[in-house]
Amino acid sequence: xxxxxxxxxxxxxxxxxxxxxxxxxxxxxxxxxxxxxxxxxxxxxxxxxxxxxxxxxxxxxxxxxxxxxxxxxxxxxxxxxxxxxxxxxxxxxxxxxxxxxxxxxxxxxxxxxxxxxxxxxxxxxxxxxxxxxxxxxxxxxxxxxxxxxxxxxxxxxxxxxxxxxxxxxxxxxxxxxxxxxxxxxxxxxxxxxxxxxxxxxxxxxxxxxxxxxxxx
Amino acid sequence: xxxxxxxxxxxxxxxxxxxxxxxxxxxxxxxxxxxxxxxxxxxxxxxxxxxxxxxxxxxxxxxxxxxxxxxxxxxxxxxxxxxxxxxxxxxxxxxxxxxxxxxxxxxxxxxxxxxxxxxxxxxxxxxxxxxxxxxxxxxxxxxxxxxxxxxxxxxxxxxxxxxxxxxxxxxxxxxxxxxxxxxxxxxxxxxxxxxxxxxxxxxxxxxxxxxxxxxx
Amino acid sequence: xxxxxxxxxxxxxxxxxxxxxxxxxxxxxxxxxxxxxxxxxxxxxxxxxxxxxxxxxxxxxxxxxxxxxxxxxxxxxxxxxxxxxxxxxxxxxxxxxxxxxxxxxxxxxxxxxxxxxxxxxxxxxxxxxxxxxxxxxxxxxxxxxxxxxxxxxxxxxxxxxxxxxxxxxxxxxxxxxxxxxxxxxxxxxxxxxxxxxxxxxxxxxxxxxxxxxxxx
Amino acid sequence: xxxxxxxxxxxxxxxxxxxxxxxxxxxxxxxxxxxxxxxxxxxxxxxxxxxxxxxxxxxxxxxxxxxxxxxxxxxxxxxxxxxxxxxxxxxxxxxxxxxxxxxxxxxxxxxxxxxxxxxxxxxxxxxxxxxxxxxxxxxxxxxxxxxxxxxxxxxxxxxxxxxxxxxxxxxxxxxxxxxxxxxxxxxxxxxxxxxxxxxxxxxxxxxxxxxxxxxx
Numbered sequence: 001x002x003x004x005x006x007x008x009x010x011x012x013x014x015x016x017x018x019x020x021x022x023x024x025x026x027x028x029x030x031x032x033x034x035x036x037x038x039x040x041x042x043x044x045x046x047x048x049x050x051x052x053x054x055x056x057x058x059x060x061x062x063x064x065x066x067x068x069x070x071x072x073x074x075x076x077x078x079x080x081x082x083x084x085x086x087x088x089x090x091x092x093x094x095x096x097x098x099x100x101x102x103x104x105x106x107x108x109x110x111x112x113x114x115x116x117x118x119x120x121x122x123x124x125x126x127x128x129x130x131x132x133x134x135x136x137x138x139x140x141x142x143x144x145x146x147x148x149x150x151x152x153x154x155x156x157x158x159x160x161x162x163x164x165x166x167x168x169x170x171x172x173x174x175x176x177x178x179x180x181x182x183x184x185x186x187x188x189x190x191x192x193x194x195x196x197x198x199x200x201x202x203x204x205x206x207x208x209x210x211x212x213x214x215x216x
Numbered sequence: 217x218x219x220x221x222x223x224x225x226x227x228x229x230x231x232x233x234x235x236x237x238x239x240x241x242x243x244x245x246x247x248x249x250x251x252x253x254x255x256x257x258x259x260x261x262x263x264x265x266x267x268x269x270x271x272x273x274x275x276x277x278x279x280x281x282x283x284x285x286x287x288x289x290x291x292x293x294x295x296x297x298x299x300x301x302x303x304x305x306x307x308x309x310x311x312x313x314x315x316x317x318x319x320x321x322x323x324x325x326x327x328x329x330x331x332x333x334x335x336x337x338x339x340x341x342x343x344x345x346x347x348x349x350x351x352x353x354x355x356x357x358x359x360x361x362x363x364x365x366x367x368x369x370x371x372x373x374x375x376x377x378x379x380x381x382x383x384x385x386x387x388x389x390x391x392x393x394x395x396x397x398x399x400x401x402x403x404x405x406x407x408x409x410x411x412x413x414x415x416x417x418x419x420x421x422x423x424x425x426x427x428x429x430x431x432x
Numbered sequence: 433x434x435x436x437x438x439x440x441x442x443x444x445x446x447x448x449x450x451x452x453x454x455x456x457x458x459x460x461x462x463x464x465x466x467x468x469x470x471x472x473x474x475x476x477x478x479x480x481x482x483x484x485x486x487x488x489x490x491x492x493x494x495x496x497x498x499x500x501x502x503x504x505x506x507x508x509x510x511x512x513x514x515x516x517x518x519x520x521x522x523x524x525x526x527x528x529x530x531x532x533x534x535x536x537x538x539x540x541x542x543x544x545x546x547x548x549x550x551x552x553x554x555x556x557x558x559x560x561x562x563x564x565x566x567x568x569x570x571x572x573x574x575x576x577x578x579x580x581x582x583x584x585x586x587x588x589x590x591x592x593x594x595x596x597x598x599x600x601x602x603x604x605x606x607x608x609x610x611x612x613x614x615x616x617x618x619x620x621x622x623x624x625x626x627x628x629x630x631x632x633x634x635x636x637x638x639x640x641x642x643x644x645x646x647x648x
Numbered sequence: 649x650x651x652x653x654x655x656x657x658x659x660x661x662x663x664x665x666x667x668x669x670x671x672x673x674x675x676x677x678x679x680x681x682x683x684x685x686x687x688x689x690x691x692x693x694x695x696x697x698x699x700x701x702x703x704x705x706x707x708x709x710x711x712x713x714x715x716x717x718x719x720x721x722x723x724x725x726x727x728x729x730x731x732x733x734x735x736x737x738x739x740x741x742x743x744x745x746x747x748x749x750x751x752x753x754x755x756x757x758x759x760x761x762x763x764x765x766x767x768x769x770x771x772x773x774x775x776x777x778x779x780x781x782x783x784x785x786x787x788x789x790x791x792x793x794x795x796x797x798x799x800x801x802x803x804x805x806x807x808x809x810x811x812x813x814x815x816x817x818x819x820x821x822x823x824x825x826x827x828x829x830x831x832x833x834x835x836x837x838x839x840x841x842x843x844x845x846x847x848x849x850x851x852x853x854x855x856x857x858x859x860x861x862x863x864x
């Protein structure tokens with residue numbers, strides 16, 4: 001097994017998920033009142049789509065960074081990655097659910113926001129499992145030194161805890177869930193992978209010689 | 217011809233199939249009664265989607281492992297692989313069919329479950345053909361020794377036989393088909409490819425030097 | 433520019449097209465009469481989908497073989513390839529059109545079959561243009577010798593001419609169009625790329641050392 | 649990080665976007681009047697899809713050329729690229745919106761054309777940001793010499809300015825927006841990337857030895 005297919009399969013899943021998200025950006029169309037009204041009616045839905053796109057984008061960037069340091073590909077890793085992807089592909093349908101129910105305002109909108117949060121919670125736990133897998137000696141190059149593991153684990157606990165709050169706050173107001181979810185993505189935008197935490201290497205890696213040694 | 221495109225094309229098909237699966241996870245939406253009721257009504261559908269996702273995931277992992285040992289790419293291999301993919305892309309529509317008919321409970325639900333089983337049967341036979349192709353001398357590195365071929369063939373007969381049972385049991389209860397299909401995927405979760413059966417090499421392969429020699 | 437992205441982009445387009453094809457394999461669903469009747473009603477549609485899948489599969493295999501011999505990637509090649517892909521992505525919608533109109537039997541079914549043929553005609557001309565691009569000295573390794581070029585051109589004229597017949601015969605019976613389209617794909621199943629015509633190299637290329645030199 | 653995944657993810661997004669475009673090429677189907685009439689009714693929609701396909705194709709070709717010269721992959725680059733992709737995935741839904749409203753002719757068609765223009769404006773600004781990122785010393789190989797940077801910037805201002813005109817002209821006639829959008833794509837069809845402007849290297853790069861040094 002090599003890392004190439006793991007990356008290609010994951011990238012394709014991320015790419016399809018992100019494109020299908022946008023495909024749901026539809027209005028009822030001609031014969032359902034003025035287009036202006038239809039568009040205004042959906043501003044909450046558009047916000048939901050934007051936050052979901054941003055979330056998938058950030059996950060992709062961090063997935064990219066995390067996997068680029070992995071030097072061993074085991075069957076277990078493939079399955080842990082599948083758990084993450086299971087929840088990534090759920091993002092378009094839960095976003096659509098939220099977008100459909102946000103304008104209705106009733107209990108349905110609270111429940112839809114909670115389900116949206118549950119989808120992101122699963123995604124977040126999936127990523128934390130992937131990070132956990134990389135913490136063992138010899139799985140990444142360079143390995144994460146033992147005294148850095150706790151910091152890495154704590155960092156990846158932020159998402160699961162914050163999404164739990166997002167699920168709970170769905171029953172106060174659905175937009176709170178969206179806001180918290182966006183905040184989590186902002187937090188991980190500036191994320192560094194565990195192997196980079198010990199620093200010194202800088203963020204940029206020259207494409208030239210290094211990629212010849214990288215697994216693809 | 218090289219193995220790269222065979223893997224990329226297959227990965228993209230697996231990825232799109234798996235994402236489209238989730239896209240069908242929809243409820244009727246606002247104006248069709250309380251969301252809670254709509255969600256409860258679809259628990260069987262959700263189970264079907266979960267089992268189909270798991271099935272495609274396991275096939276992808278095993279496809280990955282099987283192809284990584286192949287050193288010769290022939291036109292025949294590409295077509296055998298297409299037979300497998302033909303049935304992989306059928307998994308989303310047959311899952312949708314089953315999900316639509318499961319709650320109806322009548323003969324339609326039995327028939328839909330049988331068709332779901334037929335789709336997986338085809339997928340399973342497709343994979344067995346792919347394994348059969350690899351058993352010939354010189355096609356994989358290392359080759360499967362002659363005395364191991366029967367064991368490999370028997371192992372890949374389990375799927376086709378179990379899915380036949382799943383098709384038959386669809387006419388007792390549709391959930392039996394689902395349960396048996398899930399059991400098959402559990403069985404192949406712990407699968408090793410023929411070239412690994414003789415063991416000794418371990419499951420993990422270091423990314424560093426080896427992938428330079430692997431076809432991508 | 434390198435060949436990698438040309439292949440990845442093309443593969444992804446082929447993969448999405450092939451998966452979307454199957455996604456259209458739906459029946460009206462519960463509440464539209466017995467499922468058995470719905471399924472029988474659509475046997476022509478199922479045949480259309482099968483032939484379209486087979487067609488895209490054969491094009492993918494030949495595209496794979498043709499590109500694997502290319503050693504120069506120019507901007508013009510990328511655009512010629514886009515012409516091919518433009519028609520590949522049209523195959524799912526024209527197949528859906530044909531599948532929708534086949535059971536109606538009237539003039540609509542003849543017209544739909546003709547449009548299906550036009551889509552495949554475009555695809556076929558796109559591939560012929562790609563072959564034409566490769567015939568110039570130094571673009572493939574090995575180059576196609578001048579005395580072989582006429583044979584290659586004739587071989588790739590078979591598709592465009594046969595699809596013209598398929599379009600015409602749509603107005604006799606739509607299934608004639610389908611039958612002819614299937615026959616074209618059978619013909620190209622056994623196709624060899626121009627650079628292979630002069631033979632001697634055999635079909636199988638060892639993955640080991642060669643793929644290191646191939647562009648990906 | 650290496651360039652490979654950036655390219656694969658982008659390619660997959662482009663590929664899915666381009667295929668989903670075509671998927672929307674549907675007519676109402678049987679029971680909605682003669683097929684001939686349905687098809688004629690949609691010639692404007694078909695034109696919109698063709699122009700959008702061409703636009704995505706040209707962006708893909710230029711993205712390909714631009715990235716092939718990049719030798720440093722930073723986190724910032726990944727996010728700039730995500731901005732571009734955010735608008736690429738919006739092209740199918742805004743094209744569908746335009747296609748739905750073009751035949752209605754009223755204010756809706758003007759507004760839909762303006763939104764179509766806004767989608768392309770975003771896409772164009774995203775690409776200009778990507779070009780801007782590459783202009784810094786040492787990010788591409790060869791680097792863009794300082795005296796060439798202004799020319800590169802001006803060249804990539806043409807798109808954003810032209811799409812602003814396209815948005816404005818939507819309120820005169822929606823087809824003006826489409827025409828201008830098509831013209832922008834024609835302009836960039838003959839585009840050269842900044843690193844090629846200083847010329848001398850020619851457009852064609854041999855696949856053989858060079859791709860070994862390229863990042864994938």
